[in-house]
Amino acid sequence: MTRISISRRGFTGSLLAATALSACAVQSEAPAKARVVVIGGGFGGATAAKFLRLEDPGISVTLIEPKSEFQTCPGSNYVLGGLKRMSDITHTYAAMTGRHGVRHVRDMAVAVDPVTRTVRTAGGQSFGYDRLVVSPGIDIRWGAINGYDEAASLRMPHSWQAGPQTVLLRQQLEAMPDGGVVALSIPANPFRCPPGPYERISMIANYLKTTKPRSKILALDSKDAFSKQPLFQDGWAALYPGLIEWVPLGKDGKIVEVVPGEMTLVSEFGQKHKVAVANVIPPQFAGKIARDAGLANEQGWCPVDPFTFESQRHKAIHVIGDASIAGAMPKSGFAASSQAKFVARAIAASINGQPAEAPVYANTCYSLVGPDYGISVADIYRSTAQGIVAVQGAGGVSPRTPPDAPAHRHLEAVYTHGWYASATREIWGS
Amino acid sequence: MTRPIRATLLALAAIAAASPAFAQSPVPTSGRTLAATCTGCHGPAGRSAGEIPSINGRTETQLAQAMLDFKNDRRPATVMNRHAKGFSDAEIAAIAKEISANWR
Ligand SMILES: Cc1cc2nc3c(=O)[nH]c(=O)nc-3n(C[C@H](O)[C@H](O)[C@H](O)COP(=O)(O)OP(=O)(O)OC[C@H]3O[C@@H](n4cnc5c(N)ncnc54)[C@H](O)[C@@H]3O)c2cc1C
Numbered sequence: 001m002t003r004i005s006i007s008r009r010g011f012t013g014s015l016l017a018a019t020a021l022s023a024c025a026v027q028s029e030a031p032a033k034a035r036v037v038v039i040g041g042g043f044g045g046a047t048a049a050k051f052l053r054l055e056d057p058g059i060s061v062t063l064i065e066p067k068s069e070f071q072t073c074p075g076s077n078y079v080l081g082g083l084k085r086m087s088d089i090t091h092t093y094a095a096m097t098g099r100h101g102v103r104h105v106r107d108m109a110v111a112v113d114p115v116t117r118t119v120r121t122a123g124g125q126s127f128g129y130d131r132l133v134v135s136p137g138i139d140i141r142w143g144a145i146n147g148y149d150e151a152a153s154l155r156m157p158h159s160w161q162a163g164p165q166t167v168l169l170r171q172q173l174e175a176m177p178d179g180g181v182v183a184l185s186i187p188a189n190p191f192r193c194p195p196g197p198y199e200r201i202s203m204i205a206n207y208l209k210t211t212k213p214r215s216k217i218l219a220l221d222s223k224d225a226f227s228k229q230p231l232f233q234d235g236w237a238a239l240y241p242g243l244i245e246w247v248p249l250g251k252d253g254k255i256v257e258v259v260p261g262e263m264t265l266v267s268e269f270g271q272k273h274k275v276a277v278a279n280v281i282p283p284q285f286a287g288k289i290a291r292d293a294g295l296a297n298e299q300g301w302c303p304v305d306p307f308t309f310e311s312q313r314h315k316a317i318h319v320i321g322d323a324s325i326a327g328a329m330p331k332s333g334f335a336a337s338s339q340a341k342f343v344a345r346a347i348a349a350s351i352n353g354q355p356a357e358a359p360v361y362a363n364t365c366y367s368l369v370g371p372d373y374g375i376s377v378a379d380i381y382r383s384t385a386q387g388i389v390a391v392q393g394a395g396g397v398s399p400r401t402p403p404d405a406p407a408h409r410h411l412e413a414v415y416t417h418g419w420y421a422s423a424t425r426e427i428w429g430s
Numbered sequence: 431m432t433r434p435i436r437a438t439l440l441a442l443a444a445i446a447a448a449s450p451a452f453a454q455s456p457v458p459t460s461g462r463t464l465a466a467t468c469t470g471c472h473g474p475a476g477r478s479a480g481e482i483p484s485i486n487g488r489t490e491t492q493l494a495q496a497m498l499d500f501k502n503d504r505r506p507a508t509v510m511n512r513h514a515k516g517f518s519d520a521e522i523a524a525i526a527k528e529i530s531a532n533w534r
Binding site: 307393 | 456457458459460463464466467469470471472473474478479480481482508509512513514515516517
């Protein structure tokens with residue numbers, strides 16, 4: 001059956017008309033006020049799907065996500081560090097489908113038609129939408145580093161999407177003899193999780209320090225500065241003296257080529273680093289579906305209205321999370337979830353003919369420098385016509401010299417786990 | 431916060447498709463929306479799933495006082511002082527009202 005989109009019928013806000021339309025929708029069981037389709041069941045998409053149902057159970061929500069279990073990137077560094085197991089970072093969609101009535105379609109979205117307002121999946125299903133939320137996260141830019149393709153990632157894992165790649169890097173660290181060099185290649189901005197590479201360095205250092213103390217970490221960076229840098233470097237000096245060498249862009253840190261067969265990384269100016277384990281975190285862009293749907297710019301990220309996260313390229317499509325260009329907000333799970341909660345409210349308000357609220361968003365990225373040593377960066381954000389900005393005078397990073405530093409770092413380590421527990425319960429667990 | 435004309439027009443065009451009511455300029459952020467920034471750490475309805483304290487079941491006065499104390503650095507904290515500074519006193523009042531009324 002062909003779906004006629006509300007706008008093409010010249011819809012004027014009558015709920016009756018919407019109900020009538022939905023009644024003939026291909027996928028709907030009961031007549032719904034409006035149909036929202038969500039692509040991607042990660043931090044952004046899963047939050048949006050659940051919160052749309054909480055906002056208004058009259059809205060039918062279809063979540064398109066191929067996985068039956070989601071493994072979070074947050075916490076994956078703790079698996080590498082030996083603090084957690086994969087099962088600790090694995091979540092299901094049971095509450096979402098059972099308690100909240102989200103329909104989970106285990107399939108990959110392969111095409112979006114913004115004119116007929118239809119999403120098609122790899123399995124050949126079609127879903128009409130009144131509103132579409134797109135939160136596919138990132139894709140790796142294969143080939144951006146010469147020689148770094150999917151095959152290379154099996155020898156030199158990126159581990160920037162949690163799952164088998166996380167397990168692979170952990171196994172390589174376990175198999176490495178004491179005295180080996182573990183190299184990381186770190187991309188330029190923007191990329192998923194600005195403090196993530198440095199937390200990873202910390203967690204690998206924690207593992208090496210306790211099990212392979214003669215080993216070293218060589219962090220090859222395409223930047224000259226990074227998130228929470230003084231806090232990380234203070235922590236490294238205190239916990240892992242002599243173990244970590246960080247090479248910035250200005251000291252030829254940028255890796256431009258890899259030779260997986262020889263376990264070699266090649267820098268911009270031709271230095272060759274032969275290492276035992278190589279974690280190559282490559283440049284990234286918005287997930288394929290967002291780019292294929294024409295939602296991305298030339299750099300591969302999606303411009304959105306700062307007030308609604310509605311795409312600047314196509315109406316009725318909201319792009320959230322890592323794939324979006326969200327001004328001052330980092331590409332983090334906390335941010336994606338915060339955006340999703342607001343966008344769910346805005347969509348429900350619009351469907352119910354209520355006015356939009358001025359947005360507020362939050363982010364906090366906790367990082368473990370050691371098992372008992374936590375740091376954070378926090379911000380509150382508001383929308384302006386120029387984009388999303390952090391509220392001046394609020395937020396910022398953990399103090400560098402708090403009165404009782406060990407107690408402070410300890411508490412933030414405890415709260416790091418506290419955030420993870422509450423955030424993942426809010427999204428997948430309750 | 432006033433919304434400049436360009437953004438209003440964008441939003442107007444964007445929203446017209448679904449509902450004409452979106453055509454109004456945005457109303458001030460509600461207590462409910464403001465309080466949605468708290469649950470990532472404090473858990474759904476303020477019931478923490480881990481080591482961060484729960485904040486459900488408190489009176490409006492307790493909550494507002496705690497937030498103002500954090501905001502004005504009268505109460506030591508690891509992160510709440512940085513968060514509380516992101517809200518006006520009126521917003522803090524709205525948050526306290528929302529949480530005390532609806533988070534049991
Ligand atoms: C090592 C590491 C540590 C991190 N630590 C933190 C942290 O401590 N705190 C924090 O806040 N953030 C952290 N992050 C960042 C966080 O993981 C991301 O910012 C977050 O996952 C972004 O959410 P998202 O919804 O955009 O994408 P994701 O969470 O990646 O979700 C995308 C989902 O979309 C699905 N998908 C993609 N394409 C399609 C399609 N075509 N059809 C259907 N489904 C599709 C995917 O299967 C996936 O499930 C970390 C990241 C890394 C790599």
